[in-house]
Amino acid sequence: MDISLIENFTLMAIRFAFNLVATFLVVVLYARISKKKEFYFSYFAISVAVFLLVYLLEDVKMELGFALGLFAIFGIIRYRTDQIPPKEMTYLFVIIAVSVINALSKNYFGYIELALANLLLISTLWALEKALLLKQEDSLLIVYENIENIHKEKEKELLEDLENRTGIKIKRYRIKKIDFLRDVAQITIFFDVKKQNSKREIK
Numbered sequence: 001m002d003i004s005l006i007e008n009f010t011l012m013a014i015r016f017a018f019n020l021v022a023t024f025l026v027v028v029l030y031a032r033i034s035k036k037k038e039f040y041f042s043y044f045a046i047s048v049a050v051f052l053l054v055y056l057l058e059d060v061k062m063e064l065g066f067a068l069g070l071f072a073i074f075g076i077i078r079y080r081t082d083q084i085p086p087k088e089m090t091y092l093f094v095i096i097a098v099s100v101i102n103a104l105s106k107n108y109f110g111y112i113e114l115a116l117a118n119l120l121l122i123s124t125l126w127a128l129e130k131a132l133l134l135k136q137e138d139s140l141l142i143v144y145e146n147i148e149n150i151h152k153e154k155e156k157e158l159l160e161d162l163e164n165r166t167g168i169k170i171k172r173y174r175i176k177k178i179d180f181l182r183d184v185a186q187i188t189i190f191f192d193v194k195k196q197n198s199k200r201e202i203k
Contacts, residue, residue, distance in 0.1 A: 011106060012055060018111075019102035022118040023047040023095060029126055030091050039088055047095045055103035094125060139190050140168070141176075147183045150175060162189060 027043050098121060105114055142162065144150070149158040163170055170189045177186040 014111070015055065015102050015106060015114075016051060018114055018118065019047060019051045019099055022098045022102065022122065025122050026091065026094055026098065026125065029122065029129065033129055034087065039091075043091065043095050046092065047099045050096055050099040051103045054100055055106075094121070097121070138192075139188050140166070142166070142187045142189060144185045144187050145183060147178070147180070147185055150178065150185050150187075162187070 023044060027040055030043070031037075031040065098118065101117060101121075102114065105117070109117065144162070146158075146161060148154070149161055159170055159173070162168075162173070166189070168189065168191050171191055173187055173189045175185055175187050179185065
């Protein structure tokens, strides 16, 4: 067997392992702040596909232009069944970036530099999530039927009733719409994501 073929395969296997570990760490980080498990498979599959595509086609001399083309393609992707939320799209770009770095850097980075580059990217992502999660706010739309509690003088009763029903510590709220004909009101409540990780519509 050709020695150069064995060396090339070994190099690809090592780079692939770097990419797989980096992808795993990114997905673990994503899993800590999101319960949407359907994206786990997509991130791993896209990572593997992008890495092999870029690595094996690098000799076609597309390199940076090819990598930027991948970002442009994925930037306009919208799955037909559901639109990708901004947070998931951001992690998708990170996965693509990690795969491209690990695939195209073989002529420029050694293993130590590659490990540091991956670690720097993931550490920055972790630090941003850690810092922003402390201040991140989410909202929830509620259709509320105790319309008598929306009076300004009954704000305390309204907040207590909403917190008892939802189990959410409410920071503030906004009355969006009042329907006196049906005796209901649409109220948007705001709360800290750190304390509440679920988002649902309650009626």
